[in-house]
Amino acid sequence: MEPKIILLLSGKRKSGKDYIAEKLQNRLEDKAEILRISEPIKSHYASYLNLNLEELLSSNCYKETYRQEMIIWSDEVRKKDPGYFCNLACSKAVGKDIWIFSDIRRKTDIHWFRTNYPGKIKTVRILANQDVRIARGWVYTEGVDNVTSECDLDDWNDWNLQVNNNDEASLKDSIDKILDLLI
Numbered sequence: 001m002e003p004k005i006i007l008l009l010s011g012k013r014k015s016g017k018d019y020i021a022e023k024l025q026n027r028l029e030d031k032a033e034i035l036r037i038s039e040p041i042k043s044h045y046a047s048y049l050n051l052n053l054e055e056l057l058s059s060n061c062y063k064e065t066y067r068q069e070m071i072i073w074s075d076e077v078r079k080k081d082p083g084y085f086c087n088l089a090c091s092k093a094v095g096k097d098i099w100i101f102s103d104i105r106r107k108t109d110i111h112w113f114r115t116n117y118p119g120k121i122k123t124v125r126i127l128a129n130q131d132v133r134i135a136r137g138w139v140y141t142e143g144v145d146n147v148t149s150e151c152d153l154d155d156w157n158d159w160n161l162q163v164n165n166n167d168e169a170s171l172k173d174s175i176d177k178i179l180d181l182l183i
């Protein structure tokens with residue numbers, strides 16, 4: 001079934017995209033479902049490498065080796081078809097009214113959603129201070145933090161909303177503002 005609204009969440013690593021997506025889903029109950037573009041990327045990359053997904057994600061080398069290689073591989077796939085992973089991720093939906101994508105990382109992703117679901121897209125950029133992100137476990141990593149997948153939307157200025165997620169108070173305010181956007 002077609003969704004009524006698709007919420008696209010973006011933000012730097014450890015800004016709290018997944019955390020906020022879960023809080024929103026708790027508030028929206030069975031009206032919403034969380035989807036991730038990274039899911040088909042990981043599962044396809046695992047099959048490309050002949051690994052099962054669990055092996056890929058539990059591998060000790062995953063962070064150091066696979067993650068960077070997966071970014072390069074997925075960029076090659078995107079060059080041929082910019083909507084490839086967006087399309088696959090949408091096909092995983094079970095049919096709730098609101099789809100929450102918690103990992104939007106590229107302008108091409110936003111364009112794809114706007115083209116394929118006109119009038120249904122709301123975009124939100126989640127902001128968190130660097131010291132807060134570090135406290136949540138963020139460590140600057142060459143090949144991850146300085147490449148397109150992490151930086152492409154830094155200069156995007158067409159958000160429906162930009163919200164802060166630094167502490168309890170800003171989180172609460174942000175959740176309320178996002179819910180208002182969905183009504």
Ligand SMILES: Nc1ncnc2c1ncn2[C@@H]1O[C@H](COP(=O)(O)OP(=O)(O)OP(=O)(O)O)[C@@H](O)[C@H]1O
Nearest residue numbers: 011012013014015016017018019020136165167171
């Ligand atoms: N407002 C908050 N209060 C307490 N903990 C938080 C808050 N926001 C995020 N966190 C915690 O910070 C960590 C990072 O959050 P999360 O995984 O949601 O970030 P992310 O933006 O999805 O990161 P990545 O891009 O690396 O996947 C998690 O352990 C999460 O529980």
